[in-house]
Amino acid sequence: TMYYNTNDETGETLQSSRNAAMKQEDQILGIFQAFPNEGLTPFDIEDFANDQDVHWPITSIRRAITDLTSAGKLTKTNTTKLGKYGKKVHTWKLA
16 A cells, blocks of 8 residues: 655654555455456446545545555456546456
8 A cells, every 4th residue: 555645744644644545445445346347447436435425536546546456456457438538448357
């Protein structure tokens, strides 16, 4: 789990941000585990989270997916879906 400390946080604030990033990654991994045979886009994750009244910025979701992929927990597929802005978006699955 990686928290990109771009705003020079320190001490408890930095630790709190790292913990939040870790919790978000765990929750996103849980969504993929709930749909093990489906390829999901970052927008799919955002929609699922919003349905649970959890609101994450799409950039934060993308960071978590990238970090989970780097950790070997998710795999980027060659399959794409139409995203929110009319562009094709790659899907990810459990590794």
